[in-house]
Amino acid sequence: GDSVTQMEGPVTLSEEAFLTINCTYTATGYPSLFWYVQYPGEGLQLLLKATKADDKGSNKGFEATYRKETTSFHLEKGSVQVSDSAVYFCALKSRSNDYKLSFGAGTTVTVRA
Amino acid sequence: DSGVTQTPKHLITATGQRVTLRCSPRSGDLSVYWYQQSLDQGLQFLIQYYNGEERAKGNILERFSAQQFPDLHSELNLSSLELGDSALYFCASSVGRASSANVLTFGAGSRLTVL
Numbered sequence: 001g002d003s004v005t006q007m008e009g010p011v012t013l014s015e016e017a018f019l020t021i022n023c024t025y026t027a028t029g030y031p032s033l034f035w036y037v038q039y040p041g042e043g044l045q046l047l048l049k050a051t052k053a054d055d056k057g058s059n060k061g062f063e064a065t066y067r068k069e070t071t072s073f074h075l076e077k078g079s080v081q082v083s084d085s086a087v088y089f090c091a092l093k094s095r096s097n098d099y100k101l102s103f104g105a106g107t108t109v110t111v112r113a
Numbered sequence: 114d115s116g117v118t119q120t121p122k123h124l125i126t127a128t129g130q131r132v133t134l135r136c137s138p139r140s141g142d143l144s145v146y147w148y149q150q151s152l153d154q155g156l157q158f159l160i161q162y163y164n165g166e167e168r169a170k171g172n173i174l175e176r177f178s179a180q181q182f183p184d185l186h187s188e189l190n191l192s193s194l195e196l197g198d199s200a201l202y203f204c205a206s207s208v209g210r211a212s213s214a215n216v217l218t219f220g221a222g223s224r225l226t227v228l
Contacts, residue, residue: 036219043115043203043219089156098169099211101146103156 002027002097006090006104013080013111021075021107023064023090031094033057033066033073034101038087047075047088080111116140117220119204125226131192134223138185138206144168145187146207146217147179151200162187163210191225199227 007022025031032051036044048057053068064075073090090104116139126132138145147159149172158171162181173179176194181187191198201224205217 034216041221043117043221044205045115045219046216049216093215099215100158100161100169100171101217102158105155 002031002092002094002102004090004092004102004104006088007107008105010108010110013109015081015111015113016079017111019075019077019080019084019109021088021090021109023073023075023104025071025073025090025092027071027092027094028096029094030068031092031097033064034091034093035062035064035073035075036089036091036103038089038106040086044089080109082111082113085109085111115218115220117204117206117218119202119220119223121223122221123224123226125228126194127228128194128196130194130227131190132194132225134189134191134202134204134225136187136189136204136206136220138187138204139218142206142208142218143185144207144210144215145181145185146205147173147187147189148203148205148219149200150203150222151197154200156203159189161211168210194225194227196227199225201225 034049035047037047048059050057050066056065087106118137143164146161159173161169179189201222205219
């Protein structure tokens with residue numbers, strides 16, 4: 001079945017550092033890929049998405065590129081802020097999984113001032 | 114505010130009891146999804162309803178049931194509760210029934226603690 005594997009945390013960074021969270025997937029066909037973010041005490045919010053190969057999703061300074069050849073969707077941000085401290089989830093949906101949203105385990109990111 | 118409303122925010126109960134979690138989807142959304150988030154299992158899809166009908170089922174225990182009412186709100190019923198049912202339960206909604214690009218909007222969650 002479909003699955004998502006993402007980098008285990010926790011990740012601790014200083015402000016203005018570069019952030020990368022690795023995400024790889026296994027799916028039949030051509031899934032859509034998502035990054036969701038969960039701030040402390042809140043629900044999940046969609047951060048960005050990509051629906052086909054080579055698409056780049058971007059939002060709030062975060063970017064991720066859908067790489068079919070490496071089955072990856074790594075999340076990057078060039079200069080993190082304390083307000084980026086959150087749990088980040090990589091997720092996918094595909095026809096073969098009846099479009100159920102499948103999540104990775106989540107990566108906790110803490111940014112220190 | 115995402116537009117998806119979940120109640121209660123927190124719930125503490127005892128083993129063997131039964132609880133009901135409620136979700137009001139975002140205005141205009143016809144699909145409702147339930148997810149369970151626990152430390153050991155991560156985010157697990159439980160069940161989806163579309164316009165009152167069950168659409169997809171995931172890792173939902175037989176002790177759990179859900180329904181979506183004509184006004185589109187949904188309830189998740191958890192019975193014969195066990196310690197391991199302690200988790201954060203999220204509701205999400207979307208406009209359509211299911212598609213690759215369909216985006217889910219999540220509520221803030223209901224935290225259930227079973228003592």
